[in-house]
Amino acid sequence: DADVTQTPRNRITKTGKRIMLECSQTKGHDRMYWYRQDPGLGLRLIYYSFDVKDINKGEISDGYSVSRQAQAKFSLSLESAIPNQTALYFCATSVRTGTVNTGELFFGEGSRLTVL
Amino acid sequence: GDSVTQMEGPVTLSEEAFLTINCTYTATGYPSLFWYVQYPGEGLQLLLKATKADDKGSNKGFEATYRKETTSFHLEKGSVQVSDSAVYFCALSDGANSKLTFGKGITLSVRP
Numbered sequence: 001d002a003d004v005t006q007t008p009r010n011r012i013t014k015t016g017k018r019i020m021l022e023c024s025q026t027k028g029h030d031r032m033y034w035y036r037q038d039p040g041l042g043l044r045l046i047y048y049s050f051d052v053k054d055i056n057k058g059e060i061s062d063g064y065s066v067s068r069q070a071q072a073k074f075s076l077s078l079e080s081a082i083p084n085q086t087a088l089y090f091c092a093t094s095v096r097t098g099t100v101n102t103g104e105l106f107f108g109e110g111s112r113l114t115v116l
Numbered sequence: 117g118d119s120v121t122q123m124e125g126p127v128t129l130s131e132e133a134f135l136t137i138n139c140t141y142t143a144t145g146y147p148s149l150f151w152y153v154q155y156p157g158e159g160l161q162l163l164l165k166a167t168k169a170d171d172k173g174s175n176k177g178f179e180a181t182y183r184k185e186t187t188s189f190h191l192e193k194g195s196v197q198v199s200d201s202a203v204y205f206c207a208l209s210d211g212a213n214s215k216l217t218f219g220k221g222i223t224l225s226v227r228p
Contacts, residue, residue: 004159014207033215035218040220041220042205042218042219042221043160043205043218043221044218045215045216054143057184060214089157090160092160094161103148103150103165103209103216104150104165104166105152105160105162107159107160107161107217109157109158109159110158110159115223
């Protein structure tokens, strides 16, 4: 079983619909992230969370919201989806070792969202 | 802000050819540097990393050396295989909060 699980893996929806992408992890990591991947643009950070009570905006947070329901769960919502939010979305986790951040991210397999 | 620049792609090579993928960065302080690989239909996974100047990261025959003087972290492999076909991302972390900044990625195709 995957350590970082994303659901759904694929979703097609219409403009204006509310969409939630869910992420759960069994790695015991405290830090979780949502990235978006677009061809030619690489990965861009949407939101990140260092623990349940800590949520931070990334570089492209407009149009998105998140919820950290528990240490192991981090969901991404699109309140009113629009076509330019069509992309591949990745959840990732990381861990801090003592006072040093390892910097390594562990990714889920991605959720492909298409907004018509 | 921090940024990562990768060479333009895609790259197509024959099996057993030598591979170089260029990566340069801009950052304040002393970042850690990473190469991630994304195989078709999968998420990204760490290929190698280096945490300080002159460190060499290596894994699966790939190598990259952290060059502070040229702000570079070029990925190399002496003999590529068809199974190396994937998208490769260079990334940096400022270490303070473990946010990673990624380059745009480059697609490598290796033909038999």
